[in-house]
Amino acid sequence: MMENNRRRFLKVAGIAAIGLGASPAISFASSDAHGAAVAVKRKNKEALSAHRWGMVIDTNKITDEIVEKIIDACHKTHNVPDFNHEVDEEKYPETRPVNHKQEVKWIWEEEFHNAFPDKEDEFLAERFHDLPFLVTCNHCKNPPCVQACPTQATFKREDGIVLMDFHRCIGCRFCMAACPFGARSFNFRDPRPFVEEIDPRFPTRSKGVVEKCNLCAERLALGEQPHCVEASEGAIVVGDLDDPESEVRALLNEHYTIRRKQSLGTEPSVYYVM
Amino acid sequence: MNKNLIITGLVIFVLAVLSPFWFNIVTTTQAAPEPELLGKAKTEKKCVLDKYDMRANHMSLLDEWRDAVVRDADRQYDAANGKSFGMSLSTGENSCLGCHEDKAKFCDTCHTYASVDPYCWDCHTNPKEIE
């Protein structure tokens, strides 16, 4: 009898626990005193939208000077730590020396044969040899990083942007192994001592999470163009790849463009006008 | 001898379990501080939810908000009471800190008292703290 009772109790308790898990703990929609109105979450009215965001980089218009401006604009506004920055000893005492191999970067410069290792060519036109190639997250249509992530902390948004949820990332770095473009950085340490001036419009990151280019999702939401586009003096255009009338599609139509490691089938959304 | 051992063990266990009470007996406790409403928040009167709901559930609301902003790109919250808010801790007039101007007096007093240490500010910044 005892045994039976205990068993019954456990059964009921178990079922109750499942039920609790299934229903949300509280519902804010119905928490109004009158119970009539319902809360709604929506996009900003001024937000820019697309079916699939993409980027076209015109390598003819890129100079060393513009490259520097772009990287600076992106990294400053996204509070990307700079390991060359001298740490404020008063604010962050006893900061340990940095390991530059553990750096963080969202957009940076590479030579042609590093950006496009499968297109390496000993007779490559000299012009391309010396050109700075800007590389960043490709916001792939079939992102291997998203597939690898065990918590969906990295995910592809409806509009094609591959994003990081820094709140959810457990820092397993599977996405870094999965990315064929080396686009991801891990916060091996607290980045704050290495951010010269924190921009309060964007969060810094904590140690132990992965980060990368977010195609300025926070700017698009305000109806503004990404920082790299603004700083690029017309060399970078961002727009809707699925819209035949868009500026990016017009550029793709007019010029011969290449993408990084196309043969892998990840379908990068960043195009380079050659 | 076994019996004595067991009883001593039990007594120690009970004493240890009740340690919070002993701690409270020897230390003085303070009444919970009231979060201070200043500036805009004081004149505005109406927040996302009513006062008591907010006190009890703001953490779940913020959790829901951050998923909405990061994952669904929804950044506006039209509350059931008819008011609109930017779903952000610290950016913009319509955000939490946009209205509750003083983080130290609004967030921190209670959190310190309740001994909770949310990691929001490890990453997010209070614009007023940057000079």
Next chain:
Amino acid sequence: MLEIAIKGSKNYWLWLVFLLVVMGAGTIAYLDQFMNGLMTTGMSRDVSWGFYIANFTFLVGVAAGGVMVVIPYYLHNYEKFHRITILGEFLAVGALIMCLLFIVVDLGQPIRMLNVLLYPSPKSMLFYDMLVLNGYLFLNIVIGWKVLEAERNQVEPPSWTKPLIYLSIPFAIGIHTVTAYLYCGLPGRGFWLTAILAPRFLASAFAAGPAFLIILCYIIRKFTKFDPGWDAMQTLSKIVCWAIIANLFFFLCEVFVVYYSNIPGHKVHIQYLLFGYHGYTALVPWMWTSLTLMATGAIFLLIPQLRNNKTLLPISCAMIFFGAWIDKGLGMISGGFVPSPLHHVTEYGPTGPEIMITLGVYATGFLVITILYKLATQVKEEVRG
């Protein structure tokens, strides 16, 4: 049954204290890593996995290797393995605990670990790895415990353990297959992108696991009155022999494919490991040592006179074990990351704290294995006595 573990000789206690000291040192190193982040390790933006994940991979193999005694005994009624089956299962328990610890110490945000359960992601191989590793651990604890308990009471093990034992066999294959799938499903990593990775992992696992078991049998014979049986050890050594030969053969297949096809993205990694790349040669001596150890060990085990030599057998097994450890622990992970997808070379070596944490994890695993083996050998002594 656990009371057996708290009665032991002076040597037993000295060994436990030693392990606890190493665990303590590892914990201190880990606390520093926990507070300051993985900056304390030698990992970098380009080599984002290092010693922890490498040892994890190797130990998954050791755990899976336990199945090499389970299959002959339970599927083919190979009676000579009767006495060592429990040793294989308990070795798997210890190895799996180390695996799980290695995953935890590798995480950047270990506190958020349970997000894996909170947001299950069936497209991620890590999700399945978590399922099979925990499943196999659970199976081995239950099976090992119940079978040993039955032996102590001199009754048949409960009948429900049989299906669990059969289930543990695909699980053993599963843990190492899924672990290989973590790597070989990634499009941009030419070194791992090979269908033979899972078979290769299994081959090296079926060599390293039983090789370690043979060494453990020697230790048991030296320190307890329990004799695992020379015949069983001989059969095991034949398993080790053929598994390591298969492993070497699979590696040869890899080398042929990358060099004959001459596809740069696949070739560079093996080039880096075996001969160095653009002057970077950190792993070259290690890889050749590994190959030499594995090949010599295989030859020693292949020749009956040498295999039957009671002094040489543990040495051959140790050679194979360490050869396989270097192959998987140093070469397999670093080799995949060097050169990087952008063809930059960033070499990797573990730092002091990283090695200390690794040793701490190993000490924890050995503590578990020691206690479980203490139970197993004592029960077997009692029953015979």
